Amino acid sequence: MSTKLRIALLAGFLAFASNLLIIGFIHFQTRDEIVSALRRQVTEQSAVLGQVYRSGGLPALTKEVSEAAAEGDPQVAIAILDRDGKPMAGNVAAVDSPSALSLGGARSAVLRMKDETSSLEATVSVSPLSGGKWLLTGRTVSAGISLRETLERSLLVALAVSVILGLLCGLIIGQYVDRRVHDIVRVADRISGGDMSGRVPLSGANDSFEELSRQINHMLDRISTLMGELRMLTDSLAHDLRSPVGRLRAAADAALAADTPEERDQMLGAIIRQSDSLMRILTTALEIARSEAFTSQNQFSWFDPAQLCDELVEMYEPVAEEAGASIRLDRGPIVVPVFGHRQLLAQALSNLIENAIKYGSSGGEIAVLVHDEDSTLKLGVTDRGPGIPEERRDEARRRFGRLDPSRTAEGAGLGLSLVQAIAHLHKGELALFDNAPGLVALVQIPVRTDRKEAPGRPPLGLAL
């Protein structure tokens, strides 16, 4: 069943139910009112006739009753009854309910009028006269009832009309909802069909549909970006894996064709090295994707970034020395603890340090920098090597963006893009500056100030 139809039916049903409720209320309310009006009239008439009886006695009353009966108002029932309830005067032929002949206020009774064949419901009042006779005054209910029936008929018509109107309103609302939802469905269809360019049209109204559409569009933008990056990643992966896989295959071929066991061992060693390097490329590419999906944020903890930098300087000092460079820690006056992923930040810094050693050690001086300025933590590495020209810095941060066009050196150019992804994970940025000469690579992370616990981990085993 379509949404439109369901909404229309629901609206129709609601109109029906609410009108039914109102009609029921009117039905019972009017019945009560009619009956109590009749009772009032009956009681009044009874009082008037009582007055006549008291001043003029039975003859005056009989005359009055006969005159009233002679007026011929079909609503008025009036009679003087004998001891047994038989009418002596008036327009009543018989009283069918004997219980009516007792004292008390107005009540219901069933009467047969003179010149009538069927009995009628009436509201009557009975008062005693001398000699066991009774005075009966009453009003037949039929007139009031017919009024009520007219009312009820028109209410039923109103009910039918309201159901139709309800259905119509429902159809209009349904049409509106259906159209708005359909806009969204159409876009979703296009997306499922592989066309990511579709967006939900915005109407400019400030309603929930607009909000929903905006959210969906926002989500689609984000997905498109991620998919674009993913596509670039897979394209570049496919491209960049081709050459190591080719080398791997060549080494395997060479191992097969090897003449001596020594030669074969050497080739097998090369195969293992090639596959390790392939694994490293894949792991790094995955690592970047993971960092960007923010899945590692649950592994965040408080730690001292200066201590981390110190450890890394100590770790890379011998490597830098072998490459003919020196490495030192450049630490700001105050460095606050940072809430982050210690392992990933260590990896980011070590990537920067290894880059500096690989490309910048000709300049001699490498510094690992940790500064805390304007609630931004700056972690990074400076070198005095050739640096990266300004127009190529964006390219350097891109995945597989290797500035070495020959692509002979080890690595797949994922280093800086991993650092960038890790910076993003910490809501920060990787910035590259000119060190005149050389390169400054800085991971800039906003510092959280809501620290509650002590820094995460003690130094490894001993004070370093």
Add this chain to the structure above:
Amino acid sequence: MGRKILIIEDDAETAAYLARGLSQEGHSVEQAANGQDGLFQATDGSFDLIILDRMVPVLDGLSVLKALRAAKIETPVLILSALGSVGDRIEGLECGSDDYLVKPFSFAELLARANALLRRSEARVTSDPRLAVGDLEIDLLSRTVKRGGRKIDLKPREYLLLEYFARNEGRVVTRTMLLEQVWDYHFDPATNVIDVHVSRLRRKLEDGFERPLLHTVRGAGYMLEA
């Protein structure tokens, strides 16, 4: 001496490869092809080491691990996984595993790690504050090192490196193990940073002595042996 090892791995080829290799090393090996059977066997038998694949059917590896640790079964667990990012490794270690090895791995790396874990569970019993490898003596309390009675000055990190080698005396220790255990980092460095540290340590240990102590094992790593 042979020890009892449980392999929980659904890939029959890998499981058979591991079982064959570990049996050749003199260990007795049992296998489980899914997490539930593995958990059952692990709670039942008294194994010295469990090698656990992270992605096994019925009950995944991390759930098996958590269930084991919740049941206070402290058998060393080595996780094998194709999920190799830093975050994955740390997640595995935080769930209570003792080591984490990324697929594909070389058997030498696996054996080295398995032996280190078996060794560690043994070493818990002894409380000797000294380690000796040939004429090399390490005092764990004062953190001093002597060889042939002569004191050797080591930097703090070099000392940690040596202590780790000595605790795994006669066993192959891989570069990744050193990076994880001595430096507590879980990434693959692109440079030969570990080798440089090891060769510095080697120079300090061996300069002026005839017998080499710290050996390079081709295709695997290093080994400290008198």
